[in-house]
Amino acid sequence: MDHKAILNRLKLCIQLLELHEENPFKIRSYQGGLNALERLDGDLMELSEQELAKVPGIGKSILEAIQSLKSSGSFSTLDALLEQTPTGVLEILQVKGLGPKKVQVVWKELGITSTHELMEACQSGKVAQTKGFGEKTQETIIQNLLFKASTSGKWLYADIEETILALAAQLQQGLPKAQVRVVGDFARRMEILTEGEFLIASEDLVATKSSLIQVEGIVWDKPNSGPMTWRGKLTDPELQLVCHFCKEAELVCKELLFVASKAHLSSWITEEETVGEKIRKSTLASEADFFDQNNLQFIPREMREGMGEVELAKAGMLPRLLENSDLKGILHNHSTYSDGKHTLRQMAEYCKGLGYDYLGISDHSRTASYAGGLEIEKVAKQQAEIDALNQELAPFRIFKGIESDILPDGSLDYPAEVLRSFDFIVSSVHSVLNMELKRATDRLLTAIHNPYTTILGHPTGRLLLRREGYPIDHKAIIDACAEKQVVIEINANPWRLDLDWRWVRYAMEQGVMLSINPDAHEMEGYADMQYGVWIGRKGGLTKELTLNALSGMEITSYFEKRKANS
Numbered sequence: 001m002d003h004k005a006i007l008n009r010l011k012l013c014i015q016l017l018e019l020h021e022e023n024p025f026k027i028r029s030y031q032g033g034l035n036a037l038e039r040l041d042g043d044l045m046e047l048s049e050q051e052l053a054k055v056p057g058i059g060k061s062i063l064e065a066i067q068s069l070k071s072s073g074s075f076s077t078l079d080a081l082l083e084q085t086p087t088g089v090l091e092i093l094q095v096k097g098l099g100p101k102k103v104q105v106v107w108k109e110l111g112i113t114s115t116h117e118l119m120e121a122c123q124s125g126k127v128a129q130t131k132g133f134g135e136k137t138q139e140t141i142i143q144n145l146l147f148k149a150s151t152s153g154k155w156l157y158a159d160i161e162e163t164i165l166a167l168a169a170q171l172q173q174g175l176p177k178a179q180v181r182v183v184g185d186f187a188r189r190m191e192i193l194t195e196g197e198f199l200i201a202s203e204d205l206v207a208t209k210s211s212l213i214q215v216e217g218i219v220w221d222k223p224n225s226g227p228m229t230w231r232g233k234l235t236d237p238e239l240q241l242v243c244h245f246c247k248e249a250e251l252v253c254k255e256l257l258f259v260a261s262k263a264h265l266s267s268w269i270t271e272e273e274t275v276g277e278k279i280r281k282s283t284l285a286s287e288a289d290f291f292d293q294n295n296l297q298f299i300p301r302e303m304r305e306g307m308g309e310v311e312l313a314k315a316g317m318l319p320r321l322l323e324n325s326d327l328k329g330i331l332h333n334h335s336t337y338s339d340g341k342h343t344l345r346q347m348a349e350y351c352k353g354l355g356y357d358y359l360g361i362s363d364h365s366r367t368a369s370y371a372g373g374l375e376i377e378k379v380a381k382q383q384a385e386i387d388a389l390n391q392e393l394a395p396f397r398i399f400k401g402i403e404s405d406i407l408p409d410g411s412l413d414y415p416a417e418v419l420r421s422f423d424f425i426v427s428s429v430h431s432v433l434n435m436e437l438k439r440a441t442d443r444l445l446t447a448i449h450n451p452y453t454t455i456l457g458h459p460t461g462r463l464l465l466r467r468e469g470y471p472i473d474h475k476a477i478i479d480a481c482a483e484k485q486v487v488i489e490i491n492a493n494p495w496r497l498d499l500d501w502r503w504v505r506y507a508m509e510q511g512v513m514l515s516i517n518p519d520a521h522e523m524e525g526y527a528d529m530q531y532g533v534w535i536g537r538k539g540g541l542t543k544e545l546t547l548n549a550l551s552g553m554e555i556t557s558y559f560e561k562r563k564a565n566s
């Protein structure tokens with residue numbers, strides 16, 4: 001159990017209390033405790049029982065629950081509730097858009113106890129006829145069920161990263177003489193993973209296999225395993241696993257083969273052989289050897305996707321990719337002025353402490369009332385505070401920004417005189433997400449043509465594995481950004497990673513700058529920039545075309561020039 005897992009168990013408990021119509025006071029007390037934990041600074045695993053008891057909002061029952069979760073992974077209230085709930089109903093509870101109240105109706109009134117039955121009831125129109133549901137809700141449930149089916153077994157890179165690395169370390173520890181490598185999609189930093197893939201080089205296959213089985217929580221899928229490939233799964237969290245075995249002398253070759261995507265390998269077919277055959281025949285001391293031997297530039301792992309990188313490497317045209325150390329500042333961040341967790345000062349001092357030259361604050365604009373969007377007076381107050389902080393923290397600089405909602409007609413959220421007061425504006429869509437292609441594209445195009453837009457924020461609004469973005473004509477959007485010199489954000493939040501990396505190259509070819517923005521809502525959120533850098537690298541992003549790789553001086557004059565032209 002870690003901090004996040006404990007919060008998730010408590011959330012589940014609250015849902016189940018509501019589902020079983022337990023005492024509202026009990027529900028409220030758990031909810032209050034959960035809210036307090038969510039506001040907590042730092043890791044709850046590091047707090048003692050006494051320290052936790054002092055946190056306002058944490059009552060006796062939730063304190064006991066936390067202690068029990070810490071020691072045994074569960075607690076009695078939750079166990080009892082789980083006992084009374086069919087597994088299928090638990091699954092229905094995870095379907096988006098269906099709160100515990102609706103699930104209760106589905107279960108108790110319609111007698112549905114699985115997602116499969118729920119789908120059938122929706123398709124026959126039975127759900128729409130039930131009180132409190134209607135056609136629209138039924139359609140939403142169908143869409144969410146389809147989406148859930150298409151995402152089952154999939155993991156967000158950031159959510160499974162630690163598990164995969166820990167497993168690799170555990171395997172390595174159990175096999176001190178072997179060499180364990182993580183390969184597959186993980187090694188290429190794919191945004192979504194369906195399995196953990198490992199390569200184990202050792203001279204003792206028998207010992208290797210028995211060491212695998214000894215890892216706690218691993219189940220062997222014997223029928224689908226072969227002599228040199230082991231398949232199975234990790235049970236908690238549930239993750240498909242595959243392990244390839246090889247001799248030590250083959251390690252580099254096999255690693256090249258298992259890191260690359262299929263498309264990358266098949267894009268290499270030469271007159272006489274495929275690259276797979278070529279790699280298998282080679283004797284290599286390092287990955288770089290292979291590229292050298294074939295007169296190719298070294299292709300970084302993230303880029304081995306079969307998206308034209310081999311041609312670039314042949315022509316010697318692969319650029320030097322962006323690195324973490326190239327980033328000089330952090331743009332698009334929220335503070336307590338809107339829905340952030342930390343104050344403007346905390347956000348600034350932490351950013352400075354990390355060694356960056358500047359911070360761009362862009363809290364939500366006034367229409368985003370659900371996220372504490374800023375009324376005009378509050379904008380002025382924030383800007384005055386920024387001026388004072390800039391005096392104090394110089395040469396570090398805070399830029400005055402806003403994340404302006406793009407309203408349904410494409411316009412921005414303040415009158416021109418307010419828009420003019422910002423150093424930069426991130427324009428993003430947050431509401432009325434249900435749009436078809438033309439409407440969504442036109443809405444963004446209007447915002448791009450607005451002279452106050454500096455950066456287009458999370459262009460499709462997608463939340464990976466949670467909701468599909470609205471469809472947009474990527475080419476038209478990128479072309480317009482090129483024409484209007486609008487920067488496109490790579491939102492580095494692991495749920496977004498939007499602009500999608502598959503469009504980075506096209507944007508760069510049109511001369512569009514990109515910005516790696518963490519969209520941080522707390523100080524620790526800055527760390528998400530790493531995911532944005534990896535995604536940028538997958539698309540071939542360079543420092544030269546990255547907005548926040550500009551130095552403090554450079555970006556100051558960049559913003560000033562843009563403002564003068566608006």
Ligand SMILES: [Zn+2]
Pocket residue numbers: 403428430457458
């Ligand atoms: Zn946003």
Ligand SMILES: [Zn+2]
Pocket residue numbers: 332334403519
């Ligand atoms: Zn934001």
